[in-house]
Amino acid sequence: MKNKNLRLYASFLTVTIAFLVLIGLSIAARNEERVSLEASVFNGDDGYKETEKTLPEYLVPMGTVFGIKLYTEGVIVSAIENISTKSGAFSPAFDAGIRAGDFIIEAEGEFIDNNKELSALIKNDEDGKIELLVKRDGGFFKTQLDLIKYEGSYKAGMWIRDSAAGIGTLTYYNPDTGEFGGLGHGICDVEAGKVMTVKEGQPENIVISDIVKGESGVPGRLSGYFAGEGPLGEISKNCETGIYGKLNFIPEGEKMKLLKKEEISVGKAEIICTVDNSAPVSYDIEIVEIVNDSRKVKNMVIKITDEYLLNKTGGIIQGLSGSPIIQNGKLAGAVTHVFLDNPQMGYGIFIENMLEAAE
Numbered sequence: 001m002k003n004k005n006l007r008l009y010a011s012f013l014t015v016t017i018a019f020l021v022l023i024g025l026s027i028a029a030r031n032e033e034r035v036s037l038e039a040s041v042f043n044g045d046d047g048y049k050e051t052e053k054t055l056p057e058y059l060v061p062m063g064t065v066f067g068i069k070l071y072t073e074g075v076i077v078s079a080i081e082n083i084s085t086k087s088g089a090f091s092p093a094f095d096a097g098i099r100a101g102d103f104i105i106e107a108e109g110e111f112i113d114n115n116k117e118l119s120a121l122i123k124n125d126e127d128g129k130i131e132l133l134v135k136r137d138g139g140f141f142k143t144q145l146d147l148i149k150y151e152g153s154y155k156a157g158m159w160i161r162d163s164a165a166g167i168g169t170l171t172y173y174n175p176d177t178g179e180f181g182g183l184g185h186g187i188c189d190v191e192a193g194k195v196m197t198v199k200e201g202q203p204e205n206i207v208i209s210d211i212v213k214g215e216s217g218v219p220g221r222l223s224g225y226f227a228g229e230g231p232l233g234e235i236s237k238n239c240e241t242g243i244y245g246k247l248n249f250i251p252e253g254e255k256m257k258l259l260k261k262e263e264i265s266v267g268k269a270e271i272i273c274t275v276d277n278s279a280p281v282s283y284d285i286e287i288v289e290i291v292n293d294s295r296k297v298k299n300m301v302i303k304i305t306d307e308y309l310l311n312k313t314g315g316i317i318q319g320l321s322g323s324p325i326i327q328n329g330k331l332a333g334a335v336t337h338v339f340l341d342n343p344q345m346g347y348g349i350f351i352e353n354m355l356e357a358a359e
Contacts, residue, residue, distance in 0.1 A: 055355050058255040061324035061331050062170035062180070063272030063280030067206035067226045069165045070187060070238060073199040074105040074112050074135065079159040083148050091157030096143040098134060098158060101194035105140070106133035114162040123153045130156075135197070164196060167206055167222055169273060169322035171242070171334040171354065173251050180233070181358050182322040183242040184334035184349040185297060201235030203245065208277050213314035214343030222275070222319030241296055241349060241357040242322065242334075259330035261350040264290060264300065271302075271335055273323035275312055283309040287327065288345070296357070297336065298347040300325075315343030325351075 079100050082089035098104075104112055107130055112118050122130065128147040133140060147154035170182045180203075186195035205227035214220030233247035266289060270282045283306035290300050302325065304315045313320075316338035323335040325348050334354065338346040 055258060055352060056174055056176060058257060059172040059174055059331055059351075060251065060253040061256050061272055061326060062173055062182075062251065062253065062322075063274060063282075063324050064170045064251070065167060065206055065208065065222065065224075065274040065319060066170055066182070066232065067165065067204040067224075068168055068187070068201065068235070068243065069163070069204065069231075070196060070201040070235065071163045071199050072103065072161070073197045074103045075115055075118055075160040075162045076194075076196060077102045077104065077158050078161045081157050081159060083150050083155050083157050085148060085150070090148060092145050092147050093156050093158035096132070096145050097141070098132075098143065098145075099136070101136070103135040103197055104132055104160070105135050107131070115160050118160060122147060122156050125154050128154055165226075167224055167319045168243075169320055169335075170203070170251075171322040171324050172331065172351070173247065173253065175250070175255060178246045178250075179244065179358065180247050181242050181244050181354045184322050184336040184354060185242060186240045187238050187243065195240060196238055198235060198238040198243075201238070201243070201245070202231035203233055203235060203247070204231055205229050208275070211275060211313060211317070213312075214317045214338065215314060216341055216343070219338060219340060220314050220317030220343060222317060237358070239357055241354050244358045256326070257330045258351055258355075259327055259332040261299070261352050263330075264327060264332050264350070266290065267327075269302070269325055269327040269332065271304075271320075271323045271325055273309075273320050273335075275309070282326070285325070287325075287332075287348075291347070296353050297349050299350045299353065300333065300348045301345060302335065302348050303345045310344065316346040317343070 077098055077100055080091050080094045082091045106112060107118055107121050130145040132143050132145060134143060145156055147156060168183045170180055173180050188195050206224045207227050208222055208224040210223040212220045233245055235243050235245040237244040266287050269285050269287050271285050272280045272282050274280045286303045286305050288301040288303050291298060304310055316335060320335055324331055325333045331351050333348045333351045336347050336349050
């Protein structure tokens with residue numbers, strides 16, 4: 001990129017669910033250049049080694065906005081907080097080696113399924129000591145929480161979360177397997193900034209209620225609410241390149257060949273997206289630059305050129321993560337981020353990278 005000071009927002013908007021209360025939030029990455037574009041349902045080095053994998057010949061490009069509900073494996077530690085005592089301010093969680101982004105899997109040898117279970121265990125503990133099994137970066141360790149008694153009950157000095165929800169866009173459907181991919185980037189915990197480990201999740205129909213146009217310095221967004229019609233399938237994977245799963249129905253749409261990354265070029269292209277409650281529509285864009293074809297994400301810079309879409313949204317907005325990118329009649333990739341300083345422009349991911357991660 002010519003301007004390394006450009007800040008980005010990734011185009012999916014999330015809402016965190018804690019203790020059954022839904023709170024509208026947008027995800028902000030801790031990286032100066034990149035921010036996740038996630039739309040609320042209520043108004044490192046990316047280098048990797050390529051592996052030989054068999055990719056499907058045809059996929060159905062989608063562009064359908066949908067609601068997402070995710071439930072974590074155990075509970076995720078969103079933030080560490082000190083507790084004030086007469087002796088000073090302390091965090092039992094921090095002292096136990098727990099950090100934001102960790103997953104608490106077990107307490108006292110019992111699996112922890114949600115926030116309420118762990119909170120009740122801490123609050124009602126008798127001796128102020130709790131043995132935990134913690135997951136971090138794919139590994140596990142055991143530790144002991146030495147709780148602090150504060151205002152009549154024990155405290156651990158951490159914020160926890162067991163679920164999240166939001167709005168994004170379906171990228172593709174594989175008619176041979178029933179599998180889908182969407183977003184083009186992972187769903188991260190808001191505070192911890194790490195990709196959430198998913199135990200289970202569901203895609204659902206969403207009703208768009210409002211569009212906030214993007215402006216320089218302020219990302220736009222789709223706002224809406226779950227239609228309440230039940231799950232459309234299941235989400236089995238949330239990783240750096242998107243979310244993946246299976247649909248329990250066959251969506252409408254024509255099959256399209258894939259455009260390999262070495263065939264993608266600077267020039268005219270289209271995106272397919274949904275900005276109201278009708279069917280997905282194609283809009284003109286330009287692929288401005290192929291950034292790097294050897295990493296998982298942020299592979300190409302795109303620019304919205306369609307006047308109707310610019311008038312409607314101001315450019316790329318939260319909720320459009322996963323919108324398919326089409327070039328020369330073939331599926332090339334998906335929209336993932338917007339430049340905060342210029343909402344007409346953003347990043348896209350190669351479709352090959354999404355498919356490789358889906359396996």
